[in-house]
Each structure stands twice: as structure tokens, then as C-alpha cells.
């Protein structure tokens with residue numbers, strides 16, 4: 001049993017009651033909703049004759065279905081239009097703040113809540129999207145929930161939950177140039193497996209983690225769920241506080257000092273007890289890329305697609321399925337694999353620093369002939385900040401399309417999608433079969449800088465070579 | 470829909486079984502993302518496994534079990550390892566439920582999927598790797614066999630055999646007492662909830 005960790009402290013504070021089934025009723029401090037997983041929850045609420053208990057603790061935005069070319073209403077897709085209209089009506093009926101298109105604050109839910117200062121240390125954060133783990137970067141306990149749980153949070157501002165174990169992922173050293181938080185988390189998942197974290201919260205700690213910016217920490221925690229850990233978090237520190245200060249929903253004035261004192265008190269102490277610990281050395285990690293159909297099928301860009309002999313016996317059927325689906329040869333180098341589509345964006349890697357890293361690679365170069373490359377900022381704020389720095393110009397000059405904010409080809413619920421057997425270099429978080437909108441489409445996950453390098457070269461390329469050039 | 474949706478205490482599920490083999494079947498496969506574009510779950514049943522079914526329709530190994538005539542009306546789904554991994558979409562258990570599934574037995578389940586099923590009153594029980602292969606073999610050998618899944622006894626019987634399964638005590642009790650219907654339980658503790666609100670520093674501008 002873990003003790004004295006941030007997870008334990010935050011859990012205890014939010015515990016409302018023990019429920020008859022043995023689970024805990026946990027208060028939810030921040031509930032984020034979007035157009036895809038909330039309408040059914042509101043419909044169920046209505047069926048039950050219930051209202052929203054704490055509408056001031058729920059915040060909405062629209063991200064999954066919005067087109068990234070023209071966001072003029074009504075949308076060309078009537079179903080997408082219906083989903084957005086339903087969200088608007090539900091928010092209006094229940095007094096829920098909606099950061100809609102053109103508000104200056106719209107964007108992917110896991111991008112906007114941090115940048116607005118809504119996400120804060122010590123909160124419990126829930127959202128009907130599995131990448132809610134992102135918010136753990138602030139020292140919050142944040143997890144994805146299903147639609148019936150969205151209904152429960154709306155009705156009761158709480159959830160029935162079982163407590164997780166806590167595994168500390170201790171990372172020494174420092175990421176090398178050209179290696180990013182995305183590579184670190186793909187490396188962790190590759191090592192521990194996509195199921196390695198089931199039943200655990202991951203606490204990311206150690207010198208390498210302390211050295212990460214907030215945006216990098218968000219990338220890391222975002223993909224904890226891909227390693228099976230329902231939430232991942234980083235203890236709040238000065239980096240966290242500096243990021244939050246001055247944000248619209250962050251405490252200010254006198255309350256700021258008290259907030260920082262409380263936040264600081266939440267961090268796992270030196271005596272904290274963990275259920276498990278795993279250690280990594282950041283310095284040894286290369287740019288990492290997936291070759292298969294789960295985020296755990298990752299390798300360094302300088303490695304070869306693992307052969308069956310190099311694969312654990314219980315992973316072999318999945319490896320064989322991946323060879324077939326991806327049409328990649330076991331034992332062949334991953335570098336040099338031709339790509340068709342290059343996507344920079346998503347809640348994993350659609351923030352300003354991600355775009356800066358990609359632009360640094362794209363600057364003064366040009367996308368290879370025949371490649372479709374596009375950049376989707378994670379939010380209206382990210383887009384504005386990037387445009388203020390001229391990143392949009394860098395990208396368009398290099399042959400990338402510069403789009404409007406949204407989830408886009410991360411899950412392809414909007415018009416951005418792969419066609420047929422196309423293979424994408426993608427800065428998103430899932431490479432499952434069919435994830436990017438074509439039932440036979442293929443996805444290689446990598447950092448935004450690596451995606452930019454792939455776009456320039458037309459094939460998988462070690463970004464470090466371009467950065468050195 | 471032949472069987473009504475789960476309601477009240479769930480002590481047993483009886484019906485024919487359908488085998489969907491494979492490890493790590495994720496929710497994108499159970500319900501492809503394009504079907505998420507809906508404001509109610511009503512129409513999801515026929516879309517369960519849509520892409521896999523389309524792919525297998527013409528294949529020598531096909532059609533997909535969900536398309537085989539002998540499995541129409543099946544209520545117990547038999548799967549393998551890490552079923553329901555990936556996206557948290559509740560559309561996945563909703564699609565399965567609306568297709569007719571009332572219980573799932575497999576080697577292991579992804580956590581969010583498992584929770585989503587429980588919240589719908591769909592028990593997910595586990596068996597060992599060998600046990601699962603035996604169950605699947607028995608069900609495949611006799612598609613017409615009726616199976617009974619006993620929640621309290623944690624067992625599956627049918628085709629003249631019986632297998633021990635696992636279901637954690639919490640979910641077992643929740644299902645057999647009807648407590649899986651979480652909303653009403655959560656609403657019962659209003660006073661304790663407001664006491665929690667009162668002690669959380671961030672809800673009181675950190676005044677505490």
C-alpha cells in the first residue's frame with residue numbers, strides 16, 4: 001500500500017464516503033466535457049429527472065469533431081453540427097461555461113484546461129476522454145471516464161472509484177538534443193508494456209522529470225494511459241507554479257501565496273512509500289517511434305523492427321498481426337520507411353513548444369514531393385501564440401498546411417483522415433488499427449520534431465541528423 | 470432487442486455464447502470512431518465490430534462471429550486477453566449491449582472498459598488462459614448450447630461442463646445487489662459531499 005504520496009494525500013482529501021460495494025465515493029474538483037461523450041450523459045440525466053449538482057465545477061469545449069479547415073457554422077457535416085449544437089444547448093440549460101469556437105479559448109480539452117489555469121495541483125480532474133491523465137502533470141489526480149460516469153459526475157460531482165496502487169517511475173539523467181518527452185514516454189511504454197500500468201497510478205519523478213517544462217510533463221502524463229496507468233502525475237514544483245501564475249483561472253493576489261503553500265505540501269515526501277518503482281536513464285533514450293499497432297510496439301529510430309525471436313513469446317501473435325497490418329518486415333530498419341501523411345497536433349503534442357520543435361526542423365526546408373503534411377494547433381491560444389512568432393509562416397513556407405485547432409487526425413472524427421493504406425507519421429498517441437480514419441490506414445507515432453523530419457525526407461528519419469546539419 | 474437492458478440485481482446471465490478470439494482487441498475495433506458521431510447510443514448495436522466484420526465478410530476465415538446466423542441472439546461474449554483496451558469510449562460496451570451481449574468472459578479486461586461494463590450492468594469475468602481456450606472451444610463446438618453465468622458462484626456452465634471464473638468481490642456484490650447503478654448510490658451522500666466541498670482549499674480560494 002502506498003503512503004505519503006501525492007496520490008494518497010489528494011485521494012484522502014476528496015474521499016466523500018465508502019460505498020457499499022467497497023469502492024470510494026470521490027469528489028471531482030474539475031470536470032471537463034466535450035461534444036462527443038457528454039450528450040448521452042445529459043440525455044440520461046434528463047431521463048432520471050436530475051440536474052447538474054455543481055455546474056461551476058464543469059467546463060466545456062469543443063474539439064473532437066470540429067473541422068480544421070473552415071470552422072464556419074453550420075458545419076458541412078450535419079452530424080458534427082448536431083453534436084456541437086447539442087453541447088451548446090446542454091451547457092446553456094445547465095449554466096456550464098463553454099469555451100466555444102472563436103472564443104479565443106477553444107481547443108482540445110487537455111490543452112485548454114491547463115492553459116486557462118483551470119487544472120491545478122491537488123485537484124481531482126475527470127473527463128470523458130482517456131487522455132485526461134494529461135492533467136496529472138500539475139500534480140492533480142486526473143483520469144478518463146466513460147459516459148455513464150460523466151452522467152454521475154454531472155449528477156453528483158463525484159464518482160465511485162477504486163484506489164490505485166502507485167508506481168514511481170524514476171528517471172535519472174537528461175534527455176539528449178533531438179529527444180523529447182514523447183520519446184521518453186514511448187520508451188517507458190515500450191519497456192513496461194501497454195498493460196504494465198494496469199491498476200497503477202504512475203508518479204513520474206527524478207532529475208530528468210524535474211528538468212522537464214510543464215508542456216513536456218503534459219506530454220508524458222498524457223500517454224500514461226497508453227501504458228495502462230489510468231493516471232500519471234508529476235509532483236508540483238516551481239516549474240508548475242511559474243506556469244500557473246497569471247493564468248485566467250489561477251488564484252491571484254493574496255490567495256496565490258496560500259495556494260503555493262498548499263500545493264507544495266501535497267508533493268510526495270521523502271518518506272513516501274510506493275507499491276513499486278522502476279528506474280530509467282533519460283540520457284540513454286533515442287528518438288522513439290512505433291512500428292506496430294499498439295503504442296507499446298516502439299523502437300529507437302536507429303533500431304530494426306523486432307523479429308519474432310526478439311519478441312516475448314506472449315507478444316508474438318500481436319507482433320505477427322502488426323507485421324501483416326503495417327506491412328513492415330521484421331529485422332528491417334525503421335528509418336527509411338516511406339510515409340504518406342504527416343500530422344503534427346493532438347493533446348499529446350499540439351502545444352506551442354511542440355510546434356516550435358517541429359518548426360525548428362522545418363525552417364528553411366521543404367516537405368518532400370507527394371507528402372501531405374499539416375499542423376493542427378491544440379487550441380486557439382496555441383494558434384495565436386504560434387502565429388505571433390511566425391511559426392505558421394515557417395510551416396507554410398516549408399509546404400505544411402496550417403490548420404484551425406481541434407483533435408483532427410488523432411482520431412479522425414472530423415474530415416481529416418487517412419485514405420486506404422496510407423501510412424502516417426503522427427505526433428498523436430494511438431496507432432491502433434483504423435485509428436486515423438481508414439480501416440486499413442497505418443500510423444507511426446513519434447515526436448513532432450520527428451514528424452517534421454519525416455515530412456521533409458518523405459520517410460522516417462532520425463531528426464538528430466537534421467538538427468545537426 | 471430480445472432481452473431487456475440490465476436492470477436491478479444481476480445474479481445470472483443465461484444464453485448462447487459467441488467467441489471473438491484475439492488479444493488486445495481495442496475499443497476502436499469494437500466500435501470504430503466514426504460511429505461516435507452520435508448524440509444517443511440507440512443505433513450502435515448493428516455497428517459493433519463494424520470494420521472487423523466488413524473485413525471478414527469476404528475473407529476465407531469469415532464471416533465475423535457477429536455475422537454468423539448461429540450467433541444471432543447470443544448474450545455471452547467469450548474473448549481473450551486485454552479486451553477493450555484503448556479509447557475510453559463507453560460506446561464500446563453500449564454497442565455490445567445493444568447487439569445483445571449481457572456478460573463477457575475473457576482472460577483479462579482493460580480497466581476503463583471493465584468499469585464501463587459494470588456501470589451498464591454487464592458482468593466481465595475472467596478465466597485463466599487455458600480455461601478460456603477450453604471455454605471457447607466448447608462454445609465453438611456447439612453454438613446452440615445454452616450457457617449460464619452465475620455471478621455469485623463465479624462460474625460458467627453449459628455444454629455439459631462447468632468452469633470456475635473470477636470476479637472481484639466489489640463488482641460481484643455490486644451486481645448481485647443492484648448497486649452497480651452508481652448514480653443513486655452517489656446521490657445518497659449529499660451531506661458528506663458538501664462536507665468534502667467545505668474542506669477543499671481550492672474551493673475556498675485557499676482560505677483554509
Ligand code: SF4
Pocket residue numbers: 063064108109110129131346347348406407410411428429
Ligand atoms: S487529441 Fe486525440 S486523444 Fe486528445 S482529446 Fe482529442 S481525440 Fe482524444
